[in-house]
Amino acid sequence: xxxxxxxxxxxxxxxxxxxxxxxxxVREGLEIYISLWERAIERGVIEQTDGVDAALAKIExxxxxxxxxxxxxxxxx
Numbered sequence: 390x391x392x393x394x395x396x397x398x399x400x401x402x403x404x405x406x407x408x409x410x411x412x413x414x415v416r417e418g419l420e421i422y423i424s425l426w427e428r429a430i431e432r433g434v435i436e437q438t439d440g441v442d443a444a445l446a447k448i449e450x451x452x453x454x455x456x457x458x459x460x461x462x463x464x465x466x
Contacts (some may be wrong), residue, residue: 394440401426428458 395403404423408416429435434457435444451457 394442396437397426397430397435397439397441397444398437400441425454425458425460428460429454432457432459434458 401423404419404426408419411419426435429444429448429451430437434451435447439447448454448457455461
């Protein structure tokens with residue numbers, strides 16, 4: 390039996406905790422990444438209660454994290 394994936398809410402909280410004692414550039418990158426996940430939730434692409442694996446599948450289906458968050462992708466010009 391496969392262990393249950395943690396939910397998106399717990400994943401985002403854990404990411405936030407990893408910012409402590411990191412160089413500024415790493416903290417900024419984590420903040421951007423977290424905000425993209427939060428915007429994907431706000432847009433209804435994923436739910437806070439989704440398992441991370443399920444959320445990643447939904448994000449991939451939407452066209453990636455930038456698209457899911459309502460951002461233009463870096464390669465779309």
